[in-house]
Amino acid sequence: MKKLSGIITIIAFIFLYAPIAVMILFSFNSSNSTGVFEGFSLGWYKELFKDSATLGALKNTLIIAITSSVISTVIGTLAAVGIHKYKNRYIKNSVIFVTNIPMMNPDIVTGISMMLLFIFAGTIMFGEVTLNFWTVLISHISFSLPYVILNVLPKLRQMDKNLPEAALDLGCTPMQSFFKIELPEIAPGILTGFIMAFTLSVDDFVVTNFTTGTTFQTLPIHIYSQVKRRINPDMYAVSTLMFIAIFALLLLSNFIGAKEDSKTVKSEKRKKASKGV
Numbered sequence: 353m354k355k356l357s358g359i360i361t362i363i364a365f366i367f368l369y370a371p372i373a374v375m376i377l378f379s380f381n382s383s384n385s386t387g388v389f390e391g392f393s394l395g396w397y398k399e400l401f402k403d404s405a406t407l408g409a410l411k412n413t414l415i416i417a418i419t420s421s422v423i424s425t426v427i428g429t430l431a432a433v434g435i436h437k438y439k440n441r442y443i444k445n446s447v448i449f450v451t452n453i454p455m456m457n458p459d460i461v462t463g464i465s466m467m468l469l470f471i472f473a474g475t476i477m478f479g480e481v482t483l484n485f486w487t488v489l490i491s492h493i494s495f496s497l498p499y500v501i502l503n504v505l506p507k508l509r510q511m512d513k514n515l516p517e518a519a520l521d522l523g524c525t526p527m528q529s530f531f532k533i534e535l536p537e538i539a540p541g542i543l544t545g546f547i548m549a550f551t552l553s554v555d556d557f558v559v560t561n562f563t564t565g566t567t568f569q570t571l572p573i574h575i576y577s578q579v580k581r582r583i584n585p586d587m588y589a590v591s592t593l594m595f596i597a598i599f600a601l602l603l604l605s606n607f608i609g610a611k612e613d614s615k616t617v618k619s620e621k622r623k624k625a626s627k628g629v
Contacts, residue, residue: 372595379588386583396585406590409574416485416570417553420492425546427493428500433534435501436508448505455498463562466491470563483565491563492553499552500545507541508534540608547605551598 378386382393400406435451438444454462470487474480511534519529535542557572564573571594575587 375588376592379592384585396589400586400589409569409571413571417550420489420553421546421549424493424496424549425500428497429504429542432501432504451498451501459558463559467562485568487563491559496549499548503545504541507538511537544605547601
């Protein structure tokens, strides 16, 4: 049984990572062939850094990802704190349920609904429809928020409830208690939420495709427009760099999570030991 489960695991990993491995391999191909590897070369990476259109799209992607991640992390953290402080269990569960709906919503539904909202609002307020940087930014903030809340709420539940109360008893204001006591306790969840929001923003194609205009283009949109004509190997190069960056962020997120879990286990052991004494 162990051998069978091991074989199935290997097959699953092959299905998951074989396409990525092929893409990385052909990003170093010395020719522009997409079917034959003729030799190792960094030529397509050099071509990539000469491609002003691709670099411009990458710049737009990073600006959107960083800005939307910061804003959604701030708003999501405050929202999570507000949800956590609800006394009524039914109201709290209802708010959490409503918050989780956008995560289950298909991207195409989110994209179309955001596009219709921007068209409707633009027509009423400005008399014309304008899809640009701001519409993309708002849409990215919208779909990132639930993921930030989802990562911060568990840290608030794990936090010792007596700590903020003790800080207030010792003379701290509610604001000082939050920044000095609560914020450090939930910081790992905030950082994980930020990384997830950044990853989702960099990767997003469907929602961006519906909410961007002709004057603003992100990297996924640019890659798709290039692939429709002919696959250029410098697209393999930029996709490889994106994969490495996202992979590094996921490793960081997992490292933070593992470290926090270890810290929680040690804390529980100390509590049990103190009770035993």
